[in-house]
Amino acid sequence: MSEKLSIGVIGGSGQEGGGLALRWAAKGHDVVIGSRSRDKAEVAAHSINAALAGRGSLRGATNHEAAQQNIVVLAVPYAAQVATAEEVHELLAGKILIDVTVPLLPPKVSRVQLPAEGSAVVALQRKLGESVKVVSAFQNVSAAHLRDLDYVVDCDVLVCGDDAAARETVISLAHDAGMRGWHAGVLANSAAAEALTSVLIAINQRYKVPGAGIRITGVPRD
Numbered sequence: 001m002s003e004k005l006s007i008g009v010i011g012g013s014g015q016e017g018g019g020l021a022l023r024w025a026a027k028g029h030d031v032v033i034g035s036r037s038r039d040k041a042e043v044a045a046h047s048i049n050a051a052l053a054g055r056g057s058l059r060g061a062t063n064h065e066a067a068q069q070n071i072v073v074l075a076v077p078y079a080a081q082v083a084t085a086e087e088v089h090e091l092l093a094g095k096i097l098i099d100v101t102v103p104l105l106p107p108k109v110s111r112v113q114l115p116a117e118g119s120a121v122v123a124l125q126r127k128l129g130e131s132v133k134v135v136s137a138f139q140n141v142s143a144a145h146l147r148d149l150d151y152v153v154d155c156d157v158l159v160c161g162d163d164a165a166a167r168e169t170v171i172s173l174a175h176d177a178g179m180r181g182w183h184a185g186v187l188a189n190s191a192a193a194e195a196l197t198s199v200l201i202a203i204n205q206r207y208k209v210p211g212a213g214i215r216i217t218g219v220p221r222d
């Protein structure tokens with residue numbers, strides 16, 4: 001871990017946000033998981049702390065409190081993405097907002113269905129405005145793997161964003177969660193990561209696995 005960060009995960013009571021929160025807490029970051037219900041967040045935090053078994057801890061709070069942390073993660077279903085971010089908009093100014101949203105439209109989740117803006121994360125950046133440094137990441141990482149702290153996640157992370165320093169911070173957080181993150185270009189490139197998730201879901205279904213992933217090759221690894 002490079003430096004201890006204060007991280008709030010909106011929707012951290014759920015699968016993907018909870019998995020990332022678990023791994024960051026295990027690395028010593030100061031993590032708050034948020035929910036629409038403080039009680040639900042506290043129950044989820046209790047369960048994650050049990051999984052941590054002394055290798056760190058985190059706490060549960062409201063989404064509003066999660067959004068007060070220095071780095072904020074948005075991890076709610078696509079249908080709730082924009083409305084949830086808008087509820088805490090005033091707390092996000094000047095901060096990095098890591099958006100993990102995949103624009104899945106059930107029931108056809110194994111079919112690529114990108115929004116008219118080209119990308120769910122780009123659409124969110126337009127809604128929030130330039131004061132929020134939105135970075136897209138983790139769309140291709142299965143929560144099933146993140147939530148098992150002892151599992152070595154065999155998956156790379158595409159990190160897209162218009163602010164290179166913000167991308168670098170998220171790459172460092174991917175590393176802290178046990179993965180290799182890559183500068184994958186501007187925020188608009190998030191369309192590729194979002195689309196890839198439906199490809200991976202199709203592979204999961206065909207090969208009966210819980211979380212196929214991606215690997216970047218051809219670049220020396222650390």
Ligand SMILES: NC(=O)c1ccc[n+]([C@@H]2O[C@H](COP(=O)([O-])OP(=O)(O)OC[C@H]3O[C@@H](n4cnc5c(N)ncnc54)[C@H](OP(=O)(O)O)[C@@H]3O)[C@@H](O)[C@H]2O)c1
Pocket residue numbers: 011012013014015016017018034035036037040041074075076077078079080084100101102103104138139140141142143144
């Ligand atoms: N699951 C994966 O493997 C995976 C992988 C990559 C990316 N993602 C992306 O990560 C995001 C979260 O996925 P997930 O699987 O973690 O979802 P999830 O567990 O179903 O939901 C996450 C949290 O979102 C909140 N939520 C649900 N409906 C909401 C609504 N209408 N308004 C506001 N908040 C609501 C809930 O928190 P409270 O009820 O506590 O408020 C819930 O705990 C999605 O955008 C998904 O595409 C998921």
